Amino acid sequence: MSESPDPVPSQEVSAMVESDTSPAFEEFGLDAPSADPVRAAPLTAVNEVPVRVQAVLGRARVPVGELIRMKSGMVLELDRRVGEPVDVYVNNRLVARGEVMLVDHALGVTLTEIVRQDS
Incomplete structure (x- = not known):
């Protein structure tokens, strides 16, 4: 053989x-x-x-009363502008930033920066 x-x-x-x-x-x-x-x-x-991965587009602070009154079609203003990078978290820890993109009719994130957190 x-x-x-x-x-x-x-x-x-x-x-x-x-x-x-x-x-x-x-x-x-x-x-x-x-x-x-x-x-x-x-x-x-x-x-x-398994790890939890989150791409955060932005954040908003809203009183509970206003949140309850929200209906379909209403706009919730976030703390980011169009074109700003999104934050990518792994298990609630910021690890990267990136740009939102469309991949075969689904949203994705292209990583543009790896965030180093010195402890």
Whole structure:
């Protein structure tokens, strides 16, 4: 039985991983993905953990009485203007800002800035 040839020599894979300068990994203090399965194993444990992601277009403060009187078609004025970036929260923590876009008749957000919160 013969082994099938490796499509990418392991030296090239290592070089590709080492040259990965993805800002997302650096921004969150993570190492780039590794071709070494032993180094990659800790991150695979969290791949299936659900997180809550929110894209906040804006906020408004409204008295309860006014909120109760609202009807379909009424406008609620937000604290943001058209064209301003939206905030992206993961588990109630601000992680990025972005622009709203339309993707196949659904709304999406293109991330334009990663927010670093120094503790």
